[in-house]
Amino acid sequence: MQLSDKNFVFKNDPNHIMNCFISCTKQISSKSQLLFTLFFLSVNFGFAQADGGKVFKQNCAACHRVDEQKLVGPGLKDVASRVPQPADEWLFKWIKNNLALQKSGDAYANKLVSDNNKTPMTVFDGVLSDADIKAVIGYIKNPPVEKKEAAKATAGGEQPQEKGFNIFTALIIATIVLLILVGVLGGVKKNLQTIVNAKKGLTPPVPISPIKWASGNKRLVALIGILCVALIARAAYHALMGIGVYGNYKPVQPILFSHQTHAGKLAINCVYCHSGAEKGKTAGVPSANVCMNCHKAISEGPKTGKVEIAKIYDAVGWNQVSGKYDKPQHPIKWTRVHALPDFAYFNHSQHVVVGKQDCKNCHGDIAAGDEAKQFSPLTMGWCIECHRKTEVPGMATNPYYADLHKKLAEKYKGQPITVEKMGGLDCIKCHY
Ligand code: HEC
Ligand code: HEC
Ligand code: HEC
Ligand code: HEC
Ligand code: HEC
Ligand code: HEC
Structure with a gap:
């Protein structure tokens, strides 16, 4: 939630450009601090x-x-x-x-x-x-x-913003610094000229008005104008589209859990652990007790040995020596990967059970990697696109849709009945 709330404020903020600028400068200073620290660490402590x-x-x-x-x-x-x-x-x-x-x-x-x-x-x-x-x-x-x-500590939201710092932003900042420098140097030159002129006994020149200056420097003015327009357009574009879309977002998790080992190699069904996906709105992340169904007996894995599995024991208070749950418990704090904003409604069982959609269609091949990452953009456009092109499966045979199907079949004779035709693009279906 933390993530989405933050984006939402960010996206709708009229001071977006200012925010962008501030966060850029912050990033620059934190980056240079980091470099400094790294430098000193390597100097002081050697290897x-x-x-x-x-x-x-x-x-x-x-x-x-x-x-x-x-x-x-x-x-x-x-x-x-x-x-x-x-x-x-x-x-x-x-x-x-x-x-x-x-x-x-x-x-x-x-x-x-x-x-x-x-x-x-x-x-x-x-x-x-x-x-x-x-x-x-x-x-x-x-x-x-x-x-x-x-x-x-940073996985909560700072991490994905790193992407914002790219060559483009660096160029913008370099340009701004250069412009300021040109301004300052121009001022110094003017002052020196006045002093020299005064020594020579010449009268100081009449100060040039900005408008006059502009008409004398049309090319430079046009260049600055184009640059400004480009900057504003880019910021607006990002405010609308880019920021808040975390493709491949993958935070560091408290236990190095591997989907590849469990869902891939061991072929454990996704809903064994994410049982909510068939039952209701949220798929949910399994509690450590689910892990213990198997890990009471398995204390060692091929990739991480005993270290990571020991963290499950720590979480549930399992004592390997006594074979009892007699130690204090420390619930595992998984970091959430996916998070739609609160104003959008998404229901897993509607898609998985009624809509017969495979987890893969939306989450990609989770079993190919270790910790889960965000595969789809989760934007409104993404939802809509699939609703436009996906036929509602089993519409004719699903008793849930008996009435609706008769009506739609009459209305769209012979055409495939997509989620869109069923009303899947109505704002109210996804926004309460
Ligand atoms: C259905 C049984 C089962 C469940 C449930 C299960 N695991 Fe495992 N897990 C295994 C097996 C079997 C291995 C060892 C795989 C091997 O040796 O190839 C393993 C290995 C591991 C490893 C070591 C990985 C490695 O490759 O070194 C970790 C960490 C782990 N599991 C964490 C968890 C967590 C956390 C949960 C709960 C969310 C969980 N497991 C639930 C069966 C299970
Ligand atoms: C196979 C498991 C194992 C490995 C690998 C291992 N240790 Fe140990 N270590 C132990 C055990 C068990 C003890 C407790 C004494 C005993 O039963 O041998 C111990 C005790 C110690 C102690 C004393 C702890 C105390 O409380 O006084 C130190 C220090 C230590 N190990 C350091 C190391 C270092 C450094 C390494 C790596 C170079 C290492 N160990 C590798 C199992 C291991
Ligand atoms: C139609 C697309 C779609 C399909 C199919 C789908 N998911 Fe999801 N999944 C999502 C979206 C969107 C979210 C984010 C939901 C939110 O933040 O409220 C999500 C979130 C999750 C989460 C995070 C916890 C939660 O419930 O919010 C898990 C775990 C998950 N999905 C597992 C699965 C599994 C397992 C399957 C297959 C049985 C599956 N999903 C099928 C779209 C899908
Ligand atoms: C991979 C394709 C796919 C994606 C992506 C997808 N959906 Fe769907 N959605 C479906 C299908 C298929 C159905 C029809 C299920 C049924 O029969 O009710 C459906 C139905 C729905 C319905 C019920 C519509 C109705 O008329 O009753 C809602 C609400 C919905 N989806 C919300 C979302 C939201 C929100 C997202 C994005 C976060 C999303 N969906 C992404 C395939 C998708
Ligand atoms: C043995 C238990 C287990 C199995 C089987 C499993 N998962 Fe997971 N899944 C987890 C755990 C634990 C997490 C939290 C750690 C993480 O995000 O990697 C998780 C996280 C996720 C997330 C991200 C949740 C979030 O925070 O938004 C998705 C999506 C997901 N799993 C999908 C799947 C799919 C799809 C499958 C089947 C191919 C699957 N999982 C099989 C245990 C499991
Ligand atoms: C199939 C589901 C779906 C339908 C239908 C839908 N939306 Fe959305 N909408 C979403 C999702 C999901 C988000 C969140 C996207 C994000 O966080 O980037 C969203 C975000 C928004 C936003 C916030 C924009 C932003 O970038 O944060 C507005 C405004 C909005 N929708 C309006 C509408 C209107 C108006 C309609 C009807 C014409 C509509 N939506 C229909 C799923 C839907």
Whole structure:
């Protein structure tokens, strides 16, 4: 909803051009800030940290998270303050060869293992170089804020606007800056000329009126005029058509759920999870309990291992060890991908059950990708176009339409009866 509300205000705002300008300048400043930050990060921290992150992802992430949550091994938040000091030295020995450290009689190491006493930690001696181990220690002591969290905060609406910043906007801004510069330099030149003239004892020239100037510079005036008209036309066009149409919009989701794995490879029916699509207005996104029908037994997948499935357990409070729901629950906050504005009415079951439309017609091949993305533009024109060309299926045999069909069949003898002919273009059908 957040998305659509925002667009709607944006689209109907008479100050659209101004808004556009402000948001462009904001984007420029935030972009240059970003560049600056990236630059300083790379200068200050060198590449050790980036390597540590990579080593962690490839070797540790399957069993550890950097926050307090336990996967196979303990959550590594603040680990440096709980292990024997000096922490770096102990961590190095542990990560390199935890078995050797246990055998050496290290009390903390032995306690760790006896507390856990299930899947043991891998020995990395010979797998990771000393430099890798040092880098990964640096990383777990000081992990960067999780990228996903940051992205989620912007996924609500800022993300798609990124598209607005293109070469065209850059050119417009460059032109404006140039014009201002020309103006300022012109002023400076004039002042200098006055001073020089005064020194030479000449009288200052009569100031030229803007109209006179314009008639002397017809070409320049025409050029500026054309540019202005083009800008206004473009802004108007975008206000009407472009902005708010998020083709391929795909936010970052809290769990890396894969449609390809579930609807593609495993061929689970769409309505097993989106059961609302046949029953009512909204298709809905499944609750984590639906996931648990299968994931009580399946804790590992081929793409993301145990990490993502562990988030389902976290959501429903499932304790893999006790086999009970005895932990606190944290509902999964899926980010909505599709959102029509409130003033438009769309009903899934009318299209899926009565209209016999395949999910694919409107959502594309969802099973080909992982997380869902917006496939169709969801504009009014898109709805209308399909209503114009699609025949109402089973009109003759559907008892729901018995009366209507008789009337329409008489009126449009022999012609196919499309949704349009049934009244599917009446404003009131889609706008209450
Ligand atoms: C196969 C799973 C697994 C992998 C891979 C793994 N660990 Fe562990 N880790 C564990 C387990 C389990 C423990 C708890 C001790 C035990 O039972 O061996 C542990 C303990 C630790 C501890 C001590 C935690 C504490 O609370 O004191 C640190 C630090 C650690 N691991 C770091 C790493 C790093 C760094 C990597 C990657 C280079 C890594 N681990 C890879 C399973 C793993
Ligand atoms: C009908 C059974 C079923 C349901 C329901 C189900 N899953 Fe799965 N899921 C599986 C199976 C089976 C796998 C492992 C696939 C494999 O090994 O190829 C899997 C794998 C996964 C993976 C790991 C993917 C990978 O490729 O590594 C994630 C994450 C996941 N599921 C999340 C979810 C979420 C979230 C839900 C609920 C919205 C859910 N699943 C519902 C059967 C199911
Ligand atoms: C005629 C086009 C059309 C068809 C067919 C269709 N959808 Fe949708 N779907 C939409 C539109 C439009 C929205 C946005 C609805 C809104 O924001 O109110 C949507 C939204 C969704 C959502 C987001 C949650 C919701 O209900 O708003 C899911 C999930 C979904 N569709 C699944 C499906 C599945 C599964 C099928 C097939 C069984 C299907 N859709 C068939 C047009 C369609
Ligand atoms: C892929 C084609 C397709 C698209 C896209 C589509 N529709 Fe439809 N729509 C149909 C069909 C087919 C029917 C006839 C269903 C029936 O028999 O009631 C229908 C019927 C309707 C009806 C009932 C019309 C009536 O006379 O009772 C409404 C309302 C409606 N659609 C709204 C929408 C809206 C809103 C959108 C866009 C967000 C949309 N539709 C997009 C195919 C489509
Ligand atoms: C195992 C459960 C499962 C199955 C099967 C499944 N989905 Fe989904 N679907 C989800 C989950 C979980 C989400 C939310 C995460 C996301 O957006 O990727 C979702 C999201 C969606 C969305 C976007 C909803 C929004 O926020 O607007 C659409 C559209 C969708 N699914 C369509 C389909 C279609 C079409 C199929 C069949 C080809 C299908 N799904 C099969 C679980 C499932
Ligand atoms: C088949 C469904 C359908 C019908 C019929 C329909 N509309 Fe719409 N209309 C929509 C949808 C969906 C949107 C939202 C589109 C968007 O957000 O870009 C919309 C948006 C609008 C808007 C807002 C424009 C905007 O860009 O936000 C107006 C005004 C409007 N419709 C007027 C009408 C009028 C007048 C009629 C009758 C001639 C009509 N509509 C018939 C589906 C329909």
